[in-house]
Amino acid sequence: MEAYRRTVLYIEDDAVNMTLMRHIFRKYLPAVLLLEAETAELGLRIAMREPLDLILLDIGLPGLDGYAAMNVLRSKEETRHIPVLGVSAFAQNADMERARVSGFAGYITKPFQVRLLAEAVESLLAGRAHVFIEDKIR
């Protein structure tokens, strides 16, 4: 039985992206427990009851989108301290800026290099304040 040291929640509606993240955590972040939610609404419920060290948040989601979810997270005593890394295909400068002013601790654009994603997660888990990476694989 593995003892997980940290817990991360990934809110993502795309099953392929979710599967990829599961593999990344298994390979590069084996001591981190990955919780999964396919909607913001479910993710917010998990965030209210589980002690989380980090949330990975897709922006384009059915129902509440990532920014609406961020507003809820920031408005609640139980969740406002949790750093949030945006993970999104929205990759314009304006998207990065919007994430910054919305209180995201970081933002990484899809598609991303697996190692960069893993490093961004490790950085934020280690307490680094901001990690903004525009990472279009060419």
Ligand SMILES: [Mg+2]
């Ligand atoms: Mg999506």
